[in-house]
Amino acid sequence: MKSDEIRRGSTGSGGSKEVIRTESLDSGYGRKVIVAGAELSVMPGEIAVLIGPNGAGKSTVLKTIAGQLETIAGTVFIGGRDRTEYASADIAKKQAVMLTERQPAEKMSCMEVVSLGRYPYTGRFGILSREDRRIVRETMELVHISELAERDYDQISDGQRQRVLLARAICQEPEIMLLDEPTSYLDIRHKLEFLDLLRDLARHRGIAVIMSMHELELAHLTADSVICISAAGRVEKAGPPEEVFTDELISRLYGLEDGRLRQVYSGFAESIGKMTDNIGKKTESR
Amino acid sequence: MNNKRIAFCYTALGILLLVLIIMNMLMGSSSMTAGDAFRILFSHDTVSRYGRIVWDIRMPRIIAAALLGGALAVSGFLLQTFFSNPIAGPYILGISSGAKLVVACAMVYALTHGIMLHSFVMIIAAFIGSLAVTAVILLISGKVRSMSVLIVCGVMVGYICSAVTEFLITFADDSNIVNLHNWSMGSFSAVSWENIRVIAPVVAITVILSFLLSKPMNAIQMGEHYAVSVGVNIRAFRTGLIMLSSILSATVTAFAGPISFVGIAAPHLIRSITDTSRPIVMIPQCFLGGSVFCLLCDLLARNLFAPTEMSISSMTAVFGAPVVIAMLIGRKAR
Numbered sequence: 001m002k003s004d005e006i007r008r009g010s011t012g013s014g015g016s017k018e019v020i021r022t023e024s025l026d027s028g029y030g031r032k033v034i035v036a037g038a039e040l041s042v043m044p045g046e047i048a049v050l051i052g053p054n055g056a057g058k059s060t061v062l063k064t065i066a067g068q069l070e071t072i073a074g075t076v077f078i079g080g081r082d083r084t085e086y087a088s089a090d091i092a093k094k095q096a097v098m099l100t101e102r103q104p105a106e107k108m109s110c111m112e113v114v115s116l117g118r119y120p121y122t123g124r125f126g127i128l129s130r131e132d133r134r135i136v137r138e139t140m141e142l143v144h145i146s147e148l149a150e151r152d153y154d155q156i157s158d159g160q161r162q163r164v165l166l167a168r169a170i171c172q173e174p175e176i177m178l179l180d181e182p183t184s185y186l187d188i189r190h191k192l193e194f195l196d197l198l199r200d201l202a203r204h205r206g207i208a209v210i211m212s213m214h215e216l217e218l219a220h221l222t223a224d225s226v227i228c229i230s231a232a233g234r235v236e237k238a239g240p241p242e243e244v245f246t247d248e249l250i251s252r253l254y255g256l257e258d259g260r261l262r263q264v265y266s267g268f269a270e271s272i273g274k275m276t277d278n279i280g281k282k283t284e285s286r
Numbered sequence: 287m288n289n290k291r292i293a294f295c296y297t298a299l300g301i302l303l304l305v306l307i308i309m310n311m312l313m314g315s316s317s318m319t320a321g322d323a324f325r326i327l328f329s330h331d332t333v334s335r336y337g338r339i340v341w342d343i344r345m346p347r348i349i350a351a352a353l354l355g356g357a358l359a360v361s362g363f364l365l366q367t368f369f370s371n372p373i374a375g376p377y378i379l380g381i382s383s384g385a386k387l388v389v390a391c392a393m394v395y396a397l398t399h400g401i402m403l404h405s406f407v408m409i410i411a412a413f414i415g416s417l418a419v420t421a422v423i424l425l426i427s428g429k430v431r432s433m434s435v436l437i438v439c440g441v442m443v444g445y446i447c448s449a450v451t452e453f454l455i456t457f458a459d460d461s462n463i464v465n466l467h468n469w470s471m472g473s474f475s476a477v478s479w480e481n482i483r484v485i486a487p488v489v490a491i492t493v494i495l496s497f498l499l500s501k502p503m504n505a506i507q508m509g510e511h512y513a514v515s516v517g518v519n520i521r522a523f524r525t526g527l528i529m530l531s532s533i534l535s536a537t538v539t540a541f542a543g544p545i546s547f548v549g550i551a552a553p554h555l556i557r558s559i560t561d562t563s564r565p566i567v568m569i570p571q572c573f574l575g576g577s578v579f580c581l582l583c584d585l586l587a588r589n590l591f592a593p594t595e596m597s598i599s600s601m602t603a604v605f606g607a608p609v610v611i612a613m614l615i616g617r618k619a620r
Binding site: 063066067068087088089090091092095096097099106107108109112113116119120122124125126127172 | 288372498500501504505507508511512514515516517518519557561562563564566
């Protein structure tokens with residue numbers, strides 16, 4: 001670790017202690033660049049949210065950072081070291097992923113799925129030690145899925161499934177978590193619960209989180225920093241939510257007509273406001 | 287936990303295996319009593335009529351059915367993991383037929399030139415055939431996303447290989463042609479002790495190597511992306527999986543011809559009983575399950591219409607195909 005610090009200093013990134021950083025990263029499939037020149041950095045305990053239109057390349061960036069896709073140009077630094085310098089087994093102890101892959105695992109109980117998170121730590125045959133089993137059990141308690149332990153992973157709801165996958169990622173004891181649209185299939189309550197969990201994890205365990213998201217209002221609520229990826233495949237803007245979420249920037253990012261965004265969100269906020277007002281009046285009149 | 291189910295499954299398979307071995311030993315076109323069999327086994331009597339039946343005919347056949355049946359089931363499980371599809375198997379994907387074609391070529395060549403083929407040569411020929419068809423299937427799987435289309439393509443490739451084999455057999459004129467024909471329909475009858483001395487180590491080593499891959503197999507069941515993220519070297523792993531599966535199905539085809547459905551039915555039944563798909567449980571149980579399945583089918587193939595013997599493949603189809611159909615319906619319902 002010490003030598004990493006020195007090396008990190010020499011890259012001239014201003015002495016920050018970011019756990020993950022990309023340097024003029026070109027990502028895409030084969031030789032076709034989808035997102036060019038991405039410069040990102042995320043601190044421990046920080047949640048970075050990737051937003052941008054469909055097909056802009058949010059998933060592509062995530063997959064490249066995760067090592068699922070090869071970098072076309074540029075570098076991904078993990079803990080200050082070039083990603084390619086690590087053995088893949090060592091990366092697995094630092095980085096956990098939760099990508100959208102709706103592959104039904106036949107006849108796997110939720111506990112088996114969560115236990116797979118211990119993969120990098122188990123021996124030749126993947127048999128769990130007592131310690132591994134304790135971690136699995138505690139993690140399942142943490143995300144409130146203990147009662148699902150024996151249930152078939154195929155037969156639980158989307159909300160439960162995301163929690164199981166989150167538990168699996170936590171079991172990996174990562175420093176970095178990469179999530180691809182983890183809230184997309186969930187209803188509002190499950191979205192909020194999931195994001196609260198993630199928030200707590202980042203805070204308490206100092207995990208750096210990078211995730212992509214379509215729900216702007218939730219990104220606003222959750223993110224420490226927001227990274228905008230434009231349809232042209234560029235990092236348009238990266239910064240704290242209050243800087244990024246401006247009518248002008250978001251409308252341009254998603255190619256919305258003037259006033260449309262405001263109409264949607266202020267209209268919605270107004271209705272919600274009325275709803276809460278009405279509830280207030282009703283309780284008063286009682 | 288499903289440990290109880292797993293233990294139950296081991297016990298049940300162990301008992302069934304034992305019972306079927308005994309039944310296979312005693313029953314046949316000439317039946318004998320358990321006393322006869324015991325006496326022959328312990329006195330090493332290889333000269334009397336019963337002695338010759340036990341030592342020269344039934345014993346090698348039982349061992350062959352047990353080893354090759356197990357090999358088929360494990361081969362099927364490896365393919366199912368590879369394609370992440372429970373309907374994949376060496377027979378349905380045409381891999382067995384590919385092996386059959388190349389072995390038939392080798393046999394016809396050997397027969398016309400009066401050469402005796404060593405067991406290893408047979409396995410290598412079958413292995414080449416298996417790999418060739420597997421390569422075709424992999425090419426197709428790169429082009430089509432749908433698993434059912436892939437399976438249909440596999441069946442078609444299988445038909446093509448079988449048709450070419452039929453041609454060969456029809457036009458190769460030799461007195462041994464009857465043997466060749468029997469073999470190409472699938473049968474354990476032609477397996478000799480000399481064959482078993484080759485089959486046993488090949489199957490044992492391959493199954494043990496497969497077992498050593500349990501851990502990455504478990505990871506890939508959660509998807510390829512996930513396997514990569516926990517540090518599985520996916521290319522090496524996939525190559526290993528295909529090689530092992532091909533060696534197993536090639537060994538079966540080289541000595542017993544193509545045998546249908548065991549590779550799908552046995553793993554599916556085991557999965558339903560143990561309620562898990564962890565490879566570390568599945569691989570040994572599939573092996574046992576395949577053995578039991580083939581011993582049962584061979585017992586029936588020999589005795590049902592005795593003295594006429596049926597091909598093992600038609601027997602495994604009668605039992606295996608309904609299991610596969612039930613599985614397909616079960617999946618649709620979900």
